[in-house]
Amino acid sequence: MKIQEVIALVKRTKDLVENQELAEHIKVKGPADYVTQVDIGIQNFLKEELSRLAPQIQFLGEETGLQELTGDSFWILDPIDGTTNLIHGYLHSTVSLGLCQQGEIVMGIVYDPFREEVFWAEKGKGSFLNDKPIQVSKSASLSKTIIGVGTTPYQRELAEENFKCFHRVFMRCQDIRRTGSAAMELAYTACGRQGGYFEACLQPWDYAAGLLLVQEAGGLVTDFFGRPTDPRKAGSVVATNGLLHKELLELLKREPS
Numbered sequence: 001m002k003i004q005e006v007i008a009l010v011k012r013t014k015d016l017v018e019n020q021e022l023a024e025h026i027k028v029k030g031p032a033d034y035v036t037q038v039d040i041g042i043q044n045f046l047k048e049e050l051s052r053l054a055p056q057i058q059f060l061g062e063e064t065g066l067q068e069l070t071g072d073s074f075w076i077l078d079p080i081d082g083t084t085n086l087i088h089g090y091l092h093s094t095v096s097l098g099l100c101q102q103g104e105i106v107m108g109i110v111y112d113p114f115r116e117e118v119f120w121a122e123k124g125k126g127s128f129l130n131d132k133p134i135q136v137s138k139s140a141s142l143s144k145t146i147i148g149v150g151t152t153p154y155q156r157e158l159a160e161e162n163f164k165c166f167h168r169v170f171m172r173c174q175d176i177r178r179t180g181s182a183a184m185e186l187a188y189t190a191c192g193r194q195g196g197y198f199e200a201c202l203q204p205w206d207y208a209a210g211l212l213l214v215q216e217a218g219g220l221v222t223d224f225f226g227r228p229t230d231p232r233k234a235g236s237v238v239a240t241n242g243l244l245h246k247e248l249l250e251l252l253k254r255e256p257s
């Protein structure tokens with residue numbers, strides 16, 4: 001299976017993402033947490049097509065929830081990362097697909113259908129935006145870069161701690177950003193549009209693909225305590241160009257959980 005075949009499949013979701021009618025069919029999953037018929041439609045489409053392309057690979061999608069996977073190899077899909085944006089016509093949503101093998105992400109694709117941007121990476125082969133190689137930014141100081149933040153919107157009990165961190169980071173960097181798509185934040189870190197990004201409590205489908213994009217573009221991804229992330233598990237994520245990592249981690253210090 002070639003990554004270009006997988007990218008071609010992912011790009012076929014464009015019509016679904018842009019289907020306003022489907023986006024208006026909304027179900028509430030939890031506080032401020034929604035799913036639309038676009039999310040469900042994309043997940044069903046990619047699950048089916050991926051099993052045709054590579055029947056031996058298992059499938060984990062956000063809308064099926066975390067489940068016990070027995071095989072060594074499985075797709076991790078977020079059919080729409082940025083569902084709240086999609087509902088409001090705020091054009092920042094991505095389709096995020098990672099391939100996990102023996103606990104490692106070996107293929108990652110983040111597709112932004114609104115800008116026709118496909119960010120993709122294969123382990124050991126670099127990261128790309130459409131057909132061009134990408135690299136993380138060269139900034140060695142927070143004062144010279146933008147930092148993306150994530151608000152962990154489904155766990156409001158973390159808001160006080162999170163916003164204290166945002167304040168500390170904001171006072172040190174050029175400015176902060178919040179796109180509403182974790183996968184997009186990671187892709188923008190990989191291509192150097194921002195020096196880094198962090199968010200508490202992401203799920204595997206939010207960051208599996210983006211993790212590889214950042215690593216293959218020369219960056220570093222850890223949890224808030226500088227430990228390696230396990231893309232099969234939920235947890236905090238800090239992604240930077242590597243040069244900014246220590247400075248950013250200092251500002252995110254909290255009690256280990």
Ligand code: IPD
Pocket residue numbers: 078080081082083084150151152153154179180181182183199201202206
């Ligand atoms: C969410 C988005 C958001 C991030 C949340 C994620 P969803 O994913 O990535 O930017 O802050 O932590 O859960 O629910 O839109 O797939």
Ligand code: CA
Pocket residue numbers: 078080081082182205206
């Ligand atoms: Ca998500």
Ligand code: CA
Pocket residue numbers: 039062078079080081082083
């Ligand atoms: Ca989602």
